[in-house]
Amino acid sequence: MGQPAPAHNPITVQTVYVQQPVVFYDRPVQMRCPSCNQMIVTRLSYDSGALTWLSCGGLFLLGCIAGCCLIPFCIDALKDVDHTCPNCSALLGSYKRL
Template sequence: MSVPGPYQAAAGPSSVPTAPPSYEETVAVNGYYPAPPAPMPGPATGLMTGPDGKGMNPPSYYTQPVPVPNANAIAVQTVYVQQPVSFFDHPVQMCCPSCNKMIVTQLSYNAGALTWLSCGSLCLLGCVAGCCFIPFCVDALQDVDHYCPNCKALLGTYKRL
């Protein structure tokens, strides 16, 4: 006959597995705070003994039952999700991530790849006498930067090419 190890259960009625307690039972029994260990009365002396068998004083604290939250109460939390903003060549109404205010973006035009490509192609076509610089005056050929009018933060850029 072999001796059962710590991982084996001893034969007998205690070897039947039991289901763990439900969530409601766990919350109702444990509450929010762990319960202190219950002292055990001694044999005939009237002294209380702890789990190790030694005498101990009665606890000097008292626990109060903690109210269980009402199962019917539902906490409502409002979450605002901002969709990704697509920047184009016109002002965009949005919430500024820097100052958290609803704004309409201010536009700033800067020379980009399309502007320089247009200038180079006009130069190759023979517009050398200054006409090749016309793309730098046309907003429709330049990149657009979007700024917040309140905090002047750069919010995004629209690149034409």
């Protein structure tokens, strides 16, 4: 009654780490940089975007023609925000106002 010995097959276990997606707004974000793998707080830079240009056009149409329609280009709260790593300067994400 020779039953064959059970085969010892090794069990392979794979661990998967799920990282929550980072949501970028107009404030710095603490995160792990995917480029340099360091824990960082993002550095912000501001660029003129759609809201800046629409604000400028709206002021121009309201009669602000003596250069006052350019005021939105001086206000960071109307600009898009780019998040970069302070260590490796990689662009990590952007926040578009519109």
